[in-house]
Amino acid sequence: MIIAILQARMSSTRLPGKVLKCILGRPMLAWQIDRIRRSKTIDRLVVATSQEPSDDPIEDFCDPVGVACYRGALHDVLARFHGAATAFGPAEHVIRLTGDCPLIDWTVIDAAVELQLRAGSDLAGNGIERTYPDGLDVEVISFPALDRAYREATSASAREHVTQYIYSHPEAFRLAHLTQTPDLGVLRWTVDTPADFEMVERVFTGLAARGNEFLQQDILDFLEQHPDIAAINAP
Numbered sequence: 001m002i003i004a005i006l007q008a009r010m011s012s013t014r015l016p017g018k019v020l021k022c023i024l025g026r027p028m029l030a031w032q033i034d035r036i037r038r039s040k041t042i043d044r045l046v047v048a049t050s051q052e053p054s055d056d057p058i059e060d061f062c063d064p065v066g067v068a069c070y071r072g073a074l075h076d077v078l079a080r081f082h083g084a085a086t087a088f089g090p091a092e093h094v095i096r097l098t099g100d101c102p103l104i105d106w107t108v109i110d111a112a113v114e115l116q117l118r119a120g121s122d123l124a125g126n127g128i129e130r131t132y133p134d135g136l137d138v139e140v141i142s143f144p145a146l147d148r149a150y151r152e153a154t155s156a157s158a159r160e161h162v163t164q165y166i167y168s169h170p171e172a173f174r175l176a177h178l179t180q181t182p183d184l185g186v187l188r189w190t191v192d193t194p195a196d197f198e199m200v201e202r203v204f205t206g207l208a209a210r211g212n213e214f215l216q217q218d219i220l221d222f223l224e225q226h227p228d229i230a231a232i233n234a235p
Contacts, residue, residue, distance in 0.1 A: 002113060003091040004042045005070075005084050006033070007077065007162075008099030010054045014193050019099040020057055023201045024208060028102045028191065029058075031204060033067060034212050038106040041113040042095065048084040050074035076159045082150040085143060093117075094146055096125075096139040096162055100191045102200055105216045109138050112178050116140040121176035123166050129177040135189025135200075136216060138178075139163055145173055188233055189219070195233040202229045 008019045008029060020027040029047075036045060046068045049055040055071070062069035070087055072080030085094045093116060095109060108126065116124035125139035126132045145166055149158075153165035166173045191197050206222055206229070207214045214222075223230040 001043045001089065001091050002041055002093045002095065003085055003088055004036060004039070004045045004095040004097055004109070005081055006036065006045065006047050006097045006099055007081070008047055008049050008058055009052075009074070010057060011050075011052065011074070012100075012192070015191065015197060017057075018191055018197060020061060021197060023102070023204050027061060028197075028200075029061065029099055030065060031212060032097075032099065032102040032104055033065065035102070035104050035106055036097065036109065038213070039109045040106075041110045044068070044088055046070055046084045046088050047099075048072065048080050050080065075156070078150055078153060078159045078162050078165075081162045082146060085146060089143070091143050094141045094143055096141060098137065101135045101137055101189070102191060103135050103189045103203065103219060104138070105136050107215060108132060108136050108178075112138045112140045115176050115178050116142070119176040120174070122173040123163060124176040124178060125163070126178040128167065128175075129179055130185035131179040131181070131183040133184050133187035133189045133216070135187075135191075137190075141166070148172075184220075186235060188235055193233065199229060199232040202226075202232070 010017050012018050019029045047062050048070045049058040051071045052074050059069045070084035072083045085091045122145035123141045127137050149165040158165040
């Protein structure tokens with residue numbers, strides 16, 4: 001089974017509550033979940049949030065939209081992620097997604113899964129050798145690799161960042177990097193600041209007629225036609 005785990009929390013420091021902030025009358029997280037569900041490789045989707053009362057609204061959001069919710073430690077995200085994979089498994093492969101990427105392209109998710117399976121790697125992703133826009137991030141981890149990281153990682157940083165331990169031990173884990181041409185790694189499509197949210201909101205508004213079925217190339221074409229929108233949060 002391939003499980004996608006979407007990490008989401010309300011306690012963002014720069015844009016609190018961003019994952020449930022509305023775009024065109026719907027929470028940002030709802031738009032992202034719609035896009036993830038178009039994947040052809042995901043068997044089950046789980047939202048993983050914390051046990052903090054501030055994240056109660058995320059659990060309340062999940063049930064009406066038919067998405068499983070797992071709650072774990074706020075700062076030990078590795079344990080939360082492992083717990084979600086275990087509770088809703090058994091999983092052979094686990095896809096890691098984050099709730100600040102509402103423009104996620106489901107074909108990129110599927111490409112990462114296909115690369116992980118083809119390469120027989122412990123982890124395949126597009127975040128280290130970045131050629132995809134920041135905001136199309138995806139990692140696919142074999143469950144044995146995730147389980148080993150969960151058991152062996154001890155530093156606070158490695159517990160907070162799910163895959164840091166794996167990347168830090170290339171002698172122990174096989175890595176595969178998903179890349180594309182041309183290199184678009186300089187582009188910023190994630191939501192971490194008010195400017196990021198404004199840019200993403202205007203993309204969704206401008207492409208609303210497509211019913212949330214637009215892909216990376218559609219966004220690129222739209223932003224090329226609207227450089228003022230691309231400039232809102234440009235690095």
